[in-house]
Amino acid sequence: MFDLSPQEWIAVQLSLRVALVATVVALPFGVAVAYLLARKDFWGKSLLDALVHLPLVLPPVVTGYLLLITLGRRAPIGAWLAEHLGLVFSFRWTGAALACGVMAFPLVVRPIRLSIEAIDRRLEEASSTLGANGFWVFATITLPLALPGIIAGAMLGFAKALGEFGATITFVSNIPGETQTISAAIYTLTQVPDGDRAAMQLVLVSVVISVAALVASEWLARRAQTRLHGS
Amino acid sequence: MLSVQVEKNLGSFSVNARFDSEGGVTALFGPSGAGKTSIINMIAGLMTPDRGRIALDDLVLFDSAAGIDMKVAQRRIGTVFQEGRLFPHMSIRHNLDYGRWMGGHPADPATFAHAVDLLNIGQLLDRRPGKLSGGERQRVAVGRALLMRPRLLLLDEPLASLDAGRKDDILPYLERLRDEAKVPMIYVSHDANEVKRIASRVVRVESGKVVATGGVEFLN
Numbered sequence: 183m184f185d186l187s188p189q190e191w192i193a194v195q196l197s198l199r200v201a202l203v204a205t206v207v208a209l210p211f212g213v214a215v216a217y218l219l220a221r222k223d224f225w226g227k228s229l230l231d232a233l234v235h236l237p238l239v240l241p242p243v244v245t246g247y248l249l250l251i252t253l254g255r256r257a258p259i260g261a262w263l264a265e266h267l268g269l270v271f272s273f274r275w276t277g278a279a280l281a282c283g284v285m286a287f288p289l290v291v292r293p294i295r296l297s298i299e300a301i302d303r304r305l306e307e308a309s310s311t312l313g314a315n316g317f318w319v320f321a322t323i324t325l326p327l328a329l330p331g332i333i334a335g336a337m338l339g340f341a342k343a344l345g346e347f348g349a350t351i352t353f354v355s356n357i358p359g360e361t362q363t364i365s366a367a368i369y370t371l372t373q374v375p376d377g378d379r380a381a382m383q384l385v386l387v388s389v390v391i392s393v394a395a396l397v398a399s400e401w402l403a404r405r406a407q408t409r410l411h412g413s
Numbered sequence: 414m415l416s417v418q419v420e421k422n423l424g425s426f427s428v429n430a431r432f433d434s435e436g437g438v439t440a441l442f443g444p445s446g447a448g449k450t451s452i453i454n455m456i457a458g459l460m461t462p463d464r465g466r467i468a469l470d471d472l473v474l475f476d477s478a479a480g481i482d483m484k485v486a487q488r489r490i491g492t493v494f495q496e497g498r499l500f501p502h503m504s505i506r507h508n509l510d511y512g513r514w515m516g517g518h519p520a521d522p523a524t525f526a527h528a529v530d531l532l533n534i535g536q537l538l539d540r541r542p543g544k545l546s547g548g549e550r551q552r553v554a555v556g557r558a559l560l561m562r563p564r565l566l567l568l569d570e571p572l573a574s575l576d577a578g579r580k581d582d583i584l585p586y587l588e589r590l591r592d593e594a595k596v597p598m599i600y601v602s603h604d605a606n607e608v609k610r611i612a613s614r615v616v617r618v619e620s621g622k623v624v625a626t627g628g629v630e631f632l633n
Contacts, residue, residue, distance in 0.1 A: 307459050308498040310485040312561050313515035322511075326502045410502040411543050 186383055192359050193367035194387055200275060200350075200363055201343035204283035205290075205336055212290035212335055217324075219291070220298040237349070238288040246352025249281055253353075277354035278361045282343035290339035297331025298324065329406045337399035341392065364388050415439075415565060415597065419455050419465035419475075428452060428462075428621040438591050438598045440612035442605070442632070448621035449601045450495075453569045456599065457492045458485035469564055486515070491558030491596070493568045497550040499542035505553055506538040512561025525560065531593060532556045532586050548579040552586060559594060566598040572607060580607070587611055605632045 186194070218224070219231055237245050253260040254272045263269040271277035301324060309323045325332075347365040354361040356370060368384045371377035418431040428448040432439075441449045454460035456467055458474065461482060467475040469490075474483045491512070499508050509525065529535050532552040542550060551571050558566055571587070572580045584607065591598065591611060602608050608615060609629050617625040625631065 302498075304494070304496070304498050305500060307485075308492070308494060309500070309511070309515075311457050311459070311488075311490065311492040312512040312557070313486050313489065314511075315484070315486045318515060323500065411541060 186387070187380065189358055190367060190380060190384060193362050193364050193384070194391075196275060196278075196359075196361075197344060197363040197365075197388075198391070200278045200282055201340050203276075203279040204286055204343040205340045207279070208283040208287055208290050208339055209332070209336055212287065212294055212339070213325075213328075213332065216291045216294035216298055216331075216335075217320075220295045234291050235288045237285045242285060242346070242348025243352050245284060246281060246349035249277075249284065249349065249353040253277070253280070271354070273354050273357060273361060275354075275360055278350045278363060279343075281349040281353045282346045283339075285346050285349050286339035286342040289342050290335040293331040293334035293338065294328060295331075297328045297334075300331075301327045327410065329410065330403055333399060333402050333406055337395065337402075340395055344388070344391065344395070414470060415456070415599070416466070416468050417452070417456060419452065419462040419467065421451060421455065421460065421462045421465075423448070423451060423621075426621050428455075430618065430621065430623045432616045432623050432626055434597065434599060434614065434616075436597045437613040438600050438611055439614045439616060440608040440629075441599060441601045441618055442608050442612075442615050443603060443618035445603055447603075447618045449603075449618050450569055451621075452618070453492070453567050453599065453601055456565075457490050457567055458483065458488050472564070489516070489561065489564050491561050491563030491566045493551070493554045493558050493566070493571045495570045495573050497542070497547075497554040497574075499545075499550055499553055499557070501542050503541075504538065505534065505540055505542065505545075508542065508553060509534075509538075509557050509560050512557060512563075516561060518562065528556050528559050531589055546579075547575045548583050551575065551583060555586070555590065559590070559596070563596055566594075566596050567601075568598060569601045570603070572602070572604070584610055608632060 215230070215234060219227065251257050253263070255261065255264060255270065260272060271280050306319050306323050309319045314322065345365060347369070350361065350363065351366055356362050356366045362370070364384055364387065368381050371381035371384070415434040419428060421428045426448070428451050430452050441452060443449055451460060455462050462475060462477065464477045465475065466473070466477070473479070473481050474488055475481060500511065503511070532555060534549065534552050534556055537545065537549055537553065545553065555571065572583060575583065588611065600608070600611050609632055612629055615627060615629055615632060616623055
């Protein structure tokens, strides 16, 4: 019964690639923003906080449209990036990854921020009395102690990126082989007669991927906990 | 010689303390809430005085008039906190080695072994701090501060979190530390018996001020 067409397989692979790239690229930015929000006081902090959360509250179509009019090929920033860095987002899988990364970003930041806020700052003081400068305090104390939050953020971000639909389809459309992710492929299949069987198969595939991701993150979180506090 | 002269307004009360310490062990002695920990934090660099000067021999750690405020990480002042503050995600061995790494010193197995032996923590090296008893934790905290090759050791009520029996278990180690490690120490405590056993000189602190200094005999 399980016979995905080559095109559907490509959609599955593309979804995984898009979600993975979106998560990996969003993660360092997520850690940096979470650290800023958790620890620093600066002018415009609430603005940054609002900006980070915006994709969570805006209709995804709006986020996708905003990406289109700023990073599209003829949009000012998009044209500049294409000309100077050869970086093209519109109607490419990279654009899908960008849209997914933006949509996932608030979910990446939140758990990391919470776990940084929960760190006992007296441990960081102790590390500085032992000769660690700001960078080493962060690298050897803050970052490892925030690991459970970082794993949770990565997991949530990946899940969100995998399921993203509205912003992606608005920004980079629904081109088989280039920007058609599982969600977009399922949507397309539900719009054509006799598409139900194939749609159901893709639904099963996405359930399997999601469950696998959940199990993997549980396992990683347990490992991190053991590493942090000993077995 | 450590010379301290600090003023700091802490809202509900203020610290205005001046004292010198000539090597050996100097106790900062006084009731809870007298500002002893604030003074220690200012020496370590974790709290910035409003005004004053802190110097260790020729090295000026802080001088408000001259605009000097050396960073905590550069002071090389080993600090043992009340609660130990061991790093939970590192083994005891890595906790002990942390100061040496950060200082960029090469491994020195003889010094390491000596400190481990002095504090009798050899059997703990591969464990995590979470599994240690209070007394073990404080011995490791002392070792960690000692192994960073400090210019000065600050011990902030290292026994306060332990029950009476445990205190007597640890005091001998601190006495050995005093006699064998040639590092000047500031020992904060509100317990006269502890101070009499450890210290050679006493600075009495009350309500943020130094009210008396002298030998341990004036505690009698």
